[in-house]
Amino acid sequence: AEHGVIRSMSRVGKCIDNAPMESFWSHYKDEGYYGYEFKTYEELVSSIDWYMYFYNYQRFQTKLNSLPPV
Template identity: 50%
Template sequence: GSQYTSRSYSKRLKDNGIIQSMSRRGNCWDNAPIESFFSHFKSELIYLIDTTDPKEMISLINDYIYFYNNERIQLKNGMSPIEYRTHSE
């Protein structure tokens, strides 16, 4: 939304040491990889777990991120993100 581009919001982020990252205007492709990640994240973890314990939630999220980056095979290229990055270097 437009509120995230306002000067007051940007100033508040900067004052709190947060670096704002936004895609280029009118370019939906900039956001596609993270949208894909969050789609998988929600369907493969968030919607399936039943916990209200913050420590357990943090552990589950960290485990999922590790799994996603190192073990989960991407259908598009048949490799995990780490394998793909290593392969393309």
């Protein structure tokens, strides 16, 4: 409040605001994290950057009529 920042939060037990991010991280862990060994922080960041592009532009999703989110 002191800096004019307002957080976006639903009511308790209604985590709609976080659903897209929770879904992304869940898929990333299954498809791009588990089973991989990152030797540096930069490798991990690069992996996340790559997966963000892949998830938004190339990963087809059934709930979107077999289209990527973008």
